[in-house]
Amino acid sequence: MSTTTRVPVEDRTRFLARREYRALRVVALVGLVMLWEALARAGWVPVLFLPSPVGVLREGWDMVLSGELLVHLAASLKRLVLGFAIGGGLGIVVGVTVGFFSVAEAVGMPLIAATFPIPKIALLPLLILWLGLGEPSKIAVIALGVFFPMAINTYTGVRQADPLLIRAAVAFGARRWSVIRKVILPSALPMIFAGLRLGAGTALLLLVAAEMIAVESGIGFLILNAGNLMATTQLMVGIVVLSLLGVLSHWGLGCLERLAIPWQS
């Protein structure tokens, strides 16, 4: 004789659920910094190798008050912004041209494919030779570093524009320039922003590299100089400022993206 059983349905997807753990995020970060502080205070590691977080903060504040940090920051920001604007602007123009006009694609794509893999730092000596030791060579290397991800991302975005939307625009009377401005550019915007993010990372890297050669100002100079003087706390201040720059640019681009692409939920 068999007995009937009653088996409840259980939620089989439970182990796939992901939670936010907001508190853990904060605790982990604060805990790590506190551990570092404790380690430094205990005196197990010499301050020369690992300055304490509080010491770095104090040094940073002193450098702000003396105006030293702001001078370096201003010099770096100027190079970053100029290089980013020139490289980004050119990248978008080249990306759209190469993506839309097949003649430009035939000419431009092999060139881009051949020059893209070159580490841009390797071009710095050449740029210094061409443009001199001054600001132009620093700005140029940043511009180059931003140009490639921007051009390639814009090109990809342009090529991915929905052909149906292009046809719809043409069906409603759009000519070449209208199609580029009203369909292709907005379609490419998400890819353009992804390019801006990639470019921001590269720009920071090249900035520091460029500022380690024949300059008297900038965060890169600050770090190199502090290293030479074995002023480890000052060196750490420079690194923290760079990390803040990275976080800020990422956040700023995110805000800008939400403003520029309001149709994305």
Added chain:
Amino acid sequence: MRVVVEAVSKTYADRTGRPVSALSAIDFTVDAEEFVAILGPSGCGKSTLLNIIAGLLRPTSGNVFFEGVPSAARSITATVFQEFALFPWRTVQGNIEFGLEEAGVEKRERRRRAHQHIELMGLTGFEARYPHQLSGGMRQRVGIARALAVEPAVLLMDEPFSALDAQTRQLMQEELLTIWERTRKTIVYVTHNIHEAVYMADRVIVLSRRPGRVLAEVPIELKRPRVEALLGEPAFTHAVERIWGLIKREAREALRE
């Protein structure tokens, strides 16, 4: 305006480069203010034909003409697409104004005409929404408003309701008929749905499967305005059965492909 399709053929190369004939010697006319449905099994080239009429695809041979008094202020054709083809970065209002912008209509007049068609299509209150915030039915309302706003002489519709669920489709068909009774545009309406074609059109042009040829032109003698009650009438059933008889074998063969 009258649409005259003369000996239109379309051949294109498939992936291996072999020529495939999509349309073969298509001849028909659509009179001014007439509602004509083009019907055929899947892959009969009916959308290709509509694209040729819209000037979005060049026929391999043959011609399409529009006959009538041209008007500088109006577009000849406007298209409503199956997948809506709304611009995701434009609001409802922006989408409806697109064709007017391209026609060089000045801003105040654009606003006025957009507003008028927003009201006509029951989109009031949704002007500032983006397409992804709308249901399928509302999206296609925007698609129709965008087409009507340029005041075309001929409205081309490419399976406009086939992406919608059955209930929404039924309601949209009725709405379109109501608007058509008022505006009396020439409509070329592509569909694979026999009931839809018979319910809405004055005449159904039945295409064969690839290469598409005109199998028959079936006049629909149902009185207007078309109301749901007509769906049970013998004239409706006869027309449906006649067309199904014409394409049943074609559809079955298409299924085996």
